[in-house]
Amino acid sequence: MTANNPHNQGPVDEPERVLATPAALALIAELQDRYGPILFHQSGGCCDGSSPMCYAAGDFLLGDRDVRLGEVAGAPVYMGADQFEVWRHTQLILDVVPGRGGMFSLDNGTERRFLTRSRAFSGEEMCRIGGR
Template sequence: MPERVLATDAALALITLLKEKHGPLMFHQSGGCCDGSSPMCYPAGDLIIGDQDVLLGHIGDVPFYMHKNQYEYWKHTQLIIDVVDGRGGMFSLEGVEGKRFLTRSRAFTAAENEQIQQQTATN
């Protein structure tokens, strides 16, 4: 089963730093409002996760969520969370580090999509 969300080594290093400074974390892929469509990193529990949010997986042992409406657009892709220099979302923890998380993606292959559909049907 292909993972829905992965992180680069640079992103994992930044996640480790942020966990050391802030404790447990969580991610939510923004839907494009105030901070564009950036992956947002918060202290665990600072953003209320509801029935409309989908847990895509974990990166660096940190849960990664996306609103189900946005998930419908992205469900055929694997998200790859990276980090680049610069300021990102003003509510995301990495901003003060002079870095920002960035979502890259790749389309799942036909075989991967079939695996995902089979897994979804059994859940």
């Protein structure tokens, strides 16, 4: 993704808002083989402990206030706008750990579950994404 450089030096690479570890990429490929196109929605908390939920692309209805963070391995990743306001300064990293996925998440039953790790963007990275 690129943004205009305010100093007219051409486009600047923006840091990705979401990445995936090799383990997550492997499970994503497995789920895509089994279910076809998938998407992720970063859970807001209450019942799923802020886990990324994985759905078949046609099985989750996105709302007007869902924000697309990017995509990993062809799978778009979203979160609600209110949650994005809190997490806007962080890069999310999808990972996989042993365990059971969320009740309706496609990783349930694989004995592995997706986990979101995060890291704060540096000041320089925040400048490159324009503070968005």
